[in-house]
Amino acid sequence: MVEFAKNLFGFSRGRSSNKKLSVSGDEKNDKSSKKSSTAGSGAVSESSNTSCPRNQEDSADTDQPDDSTAQASQQESQLQRGIGGLQPQRTNSEYYPKAEQKVIGTLKVRLESLQAGKDTPSLEVELLNQNSDFYGVFDYDSASFPTPSMCVSHIRTNAAISIPTRESRSNSRSSSALGVRTVASKSGAGSPASPMDFHAVFDVAADKEMKLIIYDKANNNCRVAQCQFIPPFAAGSAATRVLELQMTEPYKRLHGLTAKVYFYCQQNLKHSYSPDDFQVLKLLGKGTFGQVYLVCKKDTKRIYAMKVLSKKLIVRRKEVAHTVGERNILVRTSLSYSPFIVGLKFSFQTPSDLYLVTDYMAGGELFWHLQKAVRFPEDRAKFYTAELLLALQELHSHGIVYRDLKPENILLDVKGHIALCDFGLSKANLSVGTTTRTFCGTTDYLAPEVILDEKGYTMMVDFWSLGVLLYEMTCGWSPFYADDTQQLYRNIVFGKVRFPRGVLSPEARDFIKQLLNRNPELRLGAKGDAAEVKQHPFFRGIDWDALAQKRVQPPFRPEVSNESDVSNFDTEFTSTNVTSRNLITEDDMSNSVPLSSTIQNGFKGFTYVNDSSLDERMQQLHSASPVPPSHSNHADGDVSMEEVAQEPDDEEMFLGQYEP
Numbered sequence: 001m002v003e004f005a006k007n008l009f010g011f012s013r014g015r016s017s018n019k020k021l022s023v024s025g026d027e028k029n030d031k032s033s034k035k036s037s038t039a040g041s042g043a044v045s046e047s048s049n050t051s052c053p054r055n056q057e058d059s060a061d062t063d064q065p066d067d068s069t070a071q072a073s074q075q076e077s078q079l080q081r082g083i084g085g086l087q088p089q090r091t092n093s094e095y096y097p098k099a100e101q102k103v104i105g106t107l108k109v110r111l112e113s114l115q116a117g118k119d120t121p122s123l124e125v126e127l128l129n130q131n132s133d134f135y136g137v138f139d140y141d142s143a144s145f146p147t148p149s150m151c152v153s154h155i156r157t158n159a160a161i162s163i164p165t166r167e168s169r170s171n172s173r174s175s176s177a178l179g180v181r182t183v184a185s186k187s188g189a190g191s192p193a194s195p196m197d198f199h200a201v202f203d204v205a206a207d208k209e210m211k212l213i214i215y216d217k218a219n220n221n222c223r224v225a226q227c228q229f230i231p232p233f234a235a236g237s238a239a240t241r242v243l244e245l246q247m248t249e250p251y252k253r254l255h256g257l258t259a260k261v262y263f264y265c266q267q268n269l270k271h272s273y274s275p276d277d278f279q280v281l282k283l284l285g286k287g288t289f290g291q292v293y294l295v296c297k298k299d300t301k302r303i304y305a306m307k308v309l310s311k312k313l314i315v316r317r318k319e320v321a322h323t324v325g326e327r328n329i330l331v332r333t334s335l336s337y338s339p340f341i342v343g344l345k346f347s348f349q350t351p352s353d354l355y356l357v358t359d360y361m362a363g364g365e366l367f368w369h370l371q372k373a374v375r376f377p378e379d380r381a382k383f384y385t386a387e388l389l390l391a392l393q394e395l396h397s398h399g400i401v402y403r404d405l406k407p408e409n410i411l412l413d414v415k416g417h418i419a420l421c422d423f424g425l426s427k428a429n430l431s432v433g434t435t436t437r438t439f440c441g442t443t444d445y446l447a448p449e450v451i452l453d454e455k456g457y458t459m460m461v462d463f464w465s466l467g468v469l470l471y472e473m474t475c476g477w478s479p480f481y482a483d484d485t486q487q488l489y490r491n492i493v494f495g496k497v498r499f500p501r502g503v504l505s506p507e508a509r510d511f512i513k514q515l516l517n518r519n520p521e522l523r524l525g526a527k528g529d530a531a532e533v534k535q536h537p538f539f540r541g542i543d544w545d546a547l548a549q550k551r552v553q554p555p556f557r558p559e560v561s562n563e564s565d566v567s568n569f570d571t572e573f574t575s576t577n578v579t580s581r582n583l584i585t586e587d588d589m590s591n592s593v594p595l596s597s598t599i600q601n602g603f604k605g606f607t608y609v610n611d612s613s614l615d616e617r618m619q620q621l622h623s624a625s626p627v628p629p630s631h632s633n634h635a636d637g638d639v640s641m642e643e644v645a646q647e648p649d650d651e652e653m654f655l656g657q658y659e660p
């Protein structure tokens with residue numbers, strides 16, 4: 001059936017059909033012929049025809065003519081121009097004032113104990129599954145650190161305490177009684193008390209909350225216990241603490257079961273970073289200007305993703321402003337609570353390269369999972385769409401238009417929450433309703449107003465891309481798919497959107513239709529941005545506050561066996577042999593002429609160095625005892641998902657009107 005669908009539409013999910021256009025018009029490196037390419041802010045590279053350059057600045061412009069009646073012939077010629085070759089100019093408008101980011105130190109946490117009370121050699125609990133298996137997840141600043149598995153052995157008993165399954169929780173009824181007696185122990189041999197001798201280390205970049213949640217894997221990942229606290233770096237009190245975890249209702253009744261977490265904060269004496277501070281483990285992906293590596297920070301042993309960008313390539317392609325802009329957006333979002341945007345930890349530079357170190361999203365690209373599943377059940381797609389909407393809301397509220405929404409730029413964390421990466425095409429300092437003109441994005445996801453270039457475009461382009469993405473996630477192919485880029489653009493500007501029969505709910509269809517309204521002024525979100533989009537009946541029942549706090553359990557949990565697991569990334573990259581020496585980009589290896597100081601000046605402000613106020617703050621802290629070395633980690637299992645491929649039977653077509 002899946003094959004049928006692919007053959008019928010001549011479509012198989014692939015990155016090659018989808019082109020990224022960069023500033024100079026060069027398509028991005030062909031990443032395994034799978035990766036979509038992004039329409040960068042420059043010329044469309046499919047055509048060498050540059051007879052109709054689009055020399056318009058990528059700057060905010062509110063004084064656009066208000067001629068909303070677009071004639072088809074005009075559109076066609078504009079479309080030709082769009083296809084023909086666009087050469088916008090870059091300005092420095094995408095630089096931000098230097099944002100301050102503070103890595104104030106290192107936080108070490110250890111689950112001190114998870115044990116029965118002294119007087120209780122065994123715990124009584126009714127479990128659906130006798131192979132109960134606890135694990136913990138430390139969460140800090142969008143980084144998740146899963147603990148090893150903690151075995152639990154069961155002895156049958158008549159006692160009955162019910163642990164709700166996901167189903168029973170939603171149906172408000174308890175599970176059937178199995179009557180098992182449980183002893184929590186690391187060995188699983190029935191010992192009543194067993195401290196969990198593992199710990200997690202975090203680089204603390206701001207006063208943010210640390211959360212530890214213990215789950216029971218064998219019982220639908222039910223929450224066993226949790227605690228949260230803000231590391232007391234600024235408190236001036238003792239740096240060492242022990243906290244008791246709060247047990248959740250069913251587990252509270254496990255007589256004597258307690259859990260404690262020990263943590264201590266350590267001053268970060270290092271004030272600058274270089275590639276030498278990181279050990280390169282794997283290649284994760286390749287982009288237009290460099291590579292992304294899985295790295296281990298040598299002092300804390302934390303795992304990160306490190307993007308290495310060649311300065312020469314950036315200069316050659318006139319992308320300096322965008323690259324510094326990407327770094328600044330990441331700094332800005334990492335300073336606020338931005339749970340669905342990949343967290344920046346460090347940025348620094350060498351004479352030849354720029355480095356962005358972000359939290360590693362071990363779940364891989366959404367693209368990867370969509371490729372495997374062909375399409376997602378509507379509920380799963382709705383979950384991703386809702387989290388993405390919150391990410392867009394956050395960006396838009398900062399005056400940032402994302403401009404490159406696509407499955408390759410959406411990463412999953414270990415629990416299955418999304419995180420947006422790649423802000424290379426984003427534009428800042430754009431308020432709601434203000435227009436900009438740069439031709440950029442990724443072909444399949446380009447909004448018609450970007451292609452037509454009549455009067456610039458607004459943040460509404462992100463909602464168009466969201467509609468394309470939701471269609472793709474639920475239907476399994478792109479709504480405007482065409483082999484040929486010109487045809488793709490025609491489809492986007494004039495084509496009808498067809499919905500396969502029986503795949504989408506009426507609410508989802510209406511939601512997509514409203515997002516794919518060709519008139520950006522009438523598109524869903526035009527009046528109230530994300531707040532308006534959230535109101536659509538498609539999202540009925542969503543608890544936005546819970547979602548924003550990541551309290552909604554993702555419908556799919558990626559399989560991640562340990563912190564540095566790369567199994568969710570393409571082996572084409574991960575099987576590449578890498579060493580720290582590989583970090584020097586090919587471009588630099590091939591040409592050793594150093595960059596001039598004027599050019600180097602363009603990258604000023606890229607480096608973010610630990611803040612000097614650290615010393616004052618940290619002086620107040622007491623010295624702390626070290627924590628034992630780390631042990632291997634173990635992540636939890638996944639939740640299976642429905643993967644039903646249906647015949648793409650056209651049920652409905654609509655044409656989003658361009659005219660208001």
Ligand SMILES: Nc1ncnc2c1ncn2[C@@H]1O[C@H](COP(=O)(O)OP(=O)(O)OP(=O)(O)O)[C@@H](O)[C@H]1O
Pocket residue numbers: 020028038284285286287288289290292305307342358359360361362365408409411421422423424
């Ligand atoms: N924090 C991260 N965690 C895990 N993987 C990541 C992370 N950041 C990037 N990657 C991987 O590296 C790939 C390339 O990253 P990114 O898109 O930021 O680079 P890019 O050079 O801007 O790429 P492009 O040319 O496609 O825009 C991503 O698609 C993803 O697979």
